[in-house]
Amino acid sequence: MKKILITGGAGFIGSHVVRRFVNTYPNYKIVNLDKLTYAGNLENLLDIEKAANYKFVKGDIVDAAFIQDLFNKENFDAVIHLAAESHVDRSISNPIEFVMTNVVGTVNLLSAAKKSWKGDYEKKRFYHVSTDEVYGTLGEGTEMFTEETSYDPHSPYSASKASSDHFVRAYFDTYGMDCVISNCSNNYGPFHFPEKLIPLSIHNIKQNKAIPIYGKGENIRDWLWVEDHARAIDVIFHKAKSGETYNIGGHNEWTNIDLIRTLCKVMDRKLGREEGTSEKLITYVTDRAGHDLRYAIDATKLKNELGWEPSLQFEEGLEKTVDWYLANEKWLNNVTSGNYQSYYEDQYQNR
Numbered sequence: 001m002k003k004i005l006i007t008g009g010a011g012f013i014g015s016h017v018v019r020r021f022v023n024t025y026p027n028y029k030i031v032n033l034d035k036l037t038y039a040g041n042l043e044n045l046l047d048i049e050k051a052a053n054y055k056f057v058k059g060d061i062v063d064a065a066f067i068q069d070l071f072n073k074e075n076f077d078a079v080i081h082l083a084a085e086s087h088v089d090r091s092i093s094n095p096i097e098f099v100m101t102n103v104v105g106t107v108n109l110l111s112a113a114k115k116s117w118k119g120d121y122e123k124k125r126f127y128h129v130s131t132d133e134v135y136g137t138l139g140e141g142t143e144m145f146t147e148e149t150s151y152d153p154h155s156p157y158s159a160s161k162a163s164s165d166h167f168v169r170a171y172f173d174t175y176g177m178d179c180v181i182s183n184c185s186n187n188y189g190p191f192h193f194p195e196k197l198i199p200l201s202i203h204n205i206k207q208n209k210a211i212p213i214y215g216k217g218e219n220i221r222d223w224l225w226v227e228d229h230a231r232a233i234d235v236i237f238h239k240a241k242s243g244e245t246y247n248i249g250g251h252n253e254w255t256n257i258d259l260i261r262t263l264c265k266v267m268d269r270k271l272g273r274e275e276g277t278s279e280k281l282i283t284y285v286t287d288r289a290g291h292d293l294r295y296a297i298d299a300t301k302l303k304n305e306l307g308w309e310p311s312l313q314f315e316e317g318l319e320k321t322v323d324w325y326l327a328n329e330k331w332l333n334n335v336t337s338g339n340y341q342s343y344y345e346d347q348y349q350n351r
């Protein structure tokens with residue numbers, strides 16, 4: 001039996017990765033380590049929390065002694081590292097927290113892995129999950145980020161993720177640890193925290209509240225169905241050569257304003273409102289400082305070498321996302337009211 005540490009498994013993408021690994025690999029023991037910040041929600045994992053091959057550990061990757069202790073006790077075979085502070089706006093108001101979690105936290109994990117795996121590196125794997133935002137911004141043309149694109153981060157969030165990527169590579173180059181990295185575009189789908197564009201807009205449309213759009217809504221992002229990202233992580237984790245990096249993307253570029261107009265149409269239809277009702281809620285707000293214009297991912301390497309491709313067309317994924325949010329009102333209410341944060345105490349502490 002393989003024992004895999006997945007960090008940040010109570011977050012948006014992490015919960016999909018944990019679910020996929022727990023359900024697909026009954027012969028793996030999955031340990032989900034998460035601090036349960038505002039973004040961590042164990043209600044994302046209700047369907048698998050009692051699985052025999054799953055365990056949750058509450059803890060902070062910034063706490064080096066705790067992390068080393070965990071590695072000593074658990075004897076992990078691999079790490080899939082997703083824990084991070086992930087919201088660009090929050091990084092602009094509080095960069096230090098991003099340095100602590102994203103940089104120091106990553107180095108703590110690398111260092112604990114290095115100590116406990118010494119002499120056994122070829123049997124172990126450290127997989128770091130990162131973002132396309134490390135590459136900076138593209139112009140309006142057709143150029144795309146490849147694995148060869150130089151790093152040029154602009155926000156404190158992307159700077160912290162770029163730094164953590166460099167540390168992971170340094171552990172591969174300097175100590176010979178088996179490390180792999182993937183850089184993915186924007187994800188969307190179920191369990192997305194409603195501070196991010198798509199779930200925030202769904203939530204606001206439902207409540208007839210303004211939909212805030214930065215600047216003129218002209219920024220372009222490439223969107224990927226979150227379960228396709230989890231599947232890419234599975235493929236890369238199992239098949240990538242040590243030291244490799246893969247870009248993951250949906251070949252699916254949208255300006256923010258076109259995306260939101262499309263979402264408004266879907267919402268009008270689903271809520272039985274006259275077409276055009278939700279669009280009236282669009283409200284342009286002062287642009288985010290240092291807002292990158294365009295991200296676009298070239299995922300050819302992942303397709304050609306490991307056979308991964310996105311499975312869902314965006315329109316279909318958006319429908320599924322809206323259906324999920326409309327059917328999971330309790331989840332959304334618990335998140336927006338803050339009630340989800342007592343779930344750990346109720347289920348894990350007060351047993």
Ligand code: NAD
Nearest residue numbers: 008010011012013035036037039040061083084086186187
């Ligand atoms: P998220 O904010 O939804 O989840 C992050 C999780 O990490 C939360 O459960 C949180 O409690 C946990 N966490 C935060 N600080 C921690 C700490 N100090 N110790 C332990 N746990 C901690 O983020 P997400 O959107 O699921 O992103 C997951 C990873 O994927 C991140 O590394 C992010 O950079 C990367 N990524 C995200 C996207 C995206 O579109 N969301 C795209 C590409 C890459």
